[in-house]
Amino acid sequence: MTGDRPAIVPDTLGEAGIAAADLVGGQWRPIEGAALRSHDPARPDEVVWSGSPRPEHVQDAVSAAREAQAAWAATPIETRIEHLRRFQELAKAHAEPLARLVGREMGKVLAEARLEASAVAGKVDITLEDRVMDRVRGFRIEGPTDAVCRFRPHGVMAVIGPFNFPAHLPNGHIVPALLLGNTVVFKPSEKTPAVGQLLVDLLHRAGFPPGVVNLVHGGADVAAALVAHDDLDGILFTGSWPVGRRIMEANLDRPGRLLALEMGGSNAMVVMPSADFDRAIVEAVRASFATTGQRCTCTRRIVVHESIADRFTATLAKVASTVLVGPCDSETPVFMGPLVSEASRTAAIEFQAEIARRGGRVVVPACPLDGPGFFLTPGVVEVDRFTRETDGEVFAPIVQIAVARDLDDAIEQANATEFGLASAIFTREANEFEAFLARSRAGCVNWNAGTAGASSKLPFGGLGKSGNHRPAGAFSVDYCAMPIASMEAAIDAPTPAMPAGIGFDPNRNV
Secondary structure: OOOOOOOOOHHHEOOEOOOOEEEEOOEEEEOOOOOEEEEEOOEEEEEEEEEOOOOOHHHHHHHHHHHHHHHHHHOOHHHHHHHHHHHHHHHHHOHHHHHHHHHHHHOOOHHHHHHHHHHHHHHHHHHHOHHHHHHHOOEEEOOOOEEEEEEEEOOEEEEEOOOOOOOHHHHHHHHHHHHOOOEEEEEOOOOOHHHHHHHHHHHHHOOOOOOOEEEOOOOHHHHHHHHOOOOOOEEEEEOOHHHHHHHHHHOOOOOOOEEEEEOOOOEEEEEOOOOOHHHHHHHHHHHHHHHHHOOOOOEEEEEEEOOOHHHHHHHHHHHHOOOOEOOOOOOOOOOEOOOOOHHHHHHHHHHHHHHHHOOOEEEEOOOEOOOOOOOEOOEEEEOOOOOOOOOOOOOOOEEEEEEEOOHHHHHHHHOOOOEEOEEEEEOOOHHHHHHHHHHOOOOEEEEOOOOOOOOOOOEEOOEEOOEOOOOEEOOHHHHHEEEEEEEEOOOOOOOOOOOOOOOOOOOOOO
């Protein structure tokens, strides 16, 4: 593989292997070996990507990004948009191979994988909408001395990607960062390196100048070296709370470094007596088990009013038992694919067992399927009450359900978590939604819609262990540029009078 040839040929994915490589300063650097591998979670014997990361590439990638940043920031925004439009066209043209690679490496069912792949190109249009760009357009207030606000890029941004949306979520950081004049060093999840490499391959083909987009593969050691590097200006992260915490710890002595952290959630759904019962059931099942429970916004806890609790729990259990599980390329429609790894499946089974040990009643057990693959059926567990002391997050298709006396009790239980990403209430009563909206401690609060899923045209982020008040989605431009305030006097403005109390006469030589 030569330095200027793409590391991936998307049209041959599935037939040909993927040559593992980092992209540094516009050059592909092979990282042959097998220290890091990704597998098809539906067929674990199949290796999707194999390479041996080079931690020393972190220094080179950051240096390349730093060297390129000033010229990229000085490039007219119209030219930066042209590059993004070329990337958008490439993403559209390769949406199907990208979707199939997402399904093959992460396990996502093909229908979901196609939605993710289409969102990559869509992010460009959304970011360029006037209502989004207006957030980072400067303004001038005229006066004796003009007051001016301008926006400028932070500089070099590290993007740390997750495995569950391995193309869409890092792309959601990268597109606005590049648009606003930043350069990027991207580290994909070690569970989905092939998808990350294909995303960067498409960016590279779009003709961004060398060093503007860089890629480094690796696990925790490479991530640690990147987020602690002295020459970064910002870190854009999507992942778990424990990793987000380590990023904050590594940057305690860098208060000027921007950290945009989108982490997990223990998301609650409240169902009141007036709710459209069938709609609530459909959304509960969809939001609990979409992406095999591996979305940050998946419903983890359902709080049901006592007057409908028995019927709701029985119906939820019945519908959950009908969910079809299978590989992404199944010939018959399936709703859930495998979990991403054996470790994830083991953690889910242990989580379910721990709830049972605390007195929970397993209504529908989450069970491994016989045969290859990290498949797990949906699980439903009843608990007496949700409390902060017993709260925990599991990235798996297991949902807990508890009963509430009234709306106040339901809101109290919904808020019994250290996370605060998404919540939802199902009710026909507007006053109940307004009360829930005012008191729910979450960044995304839905009405008669499940927690899993969000509009890319809205901000996306959470509170507590879910985020640090820097929402992504349509508001990602906010953390990709910083406002600069200037007071400006006209060049020919008269010299102001000397303030009283200063003994200097400008008309006298001193």
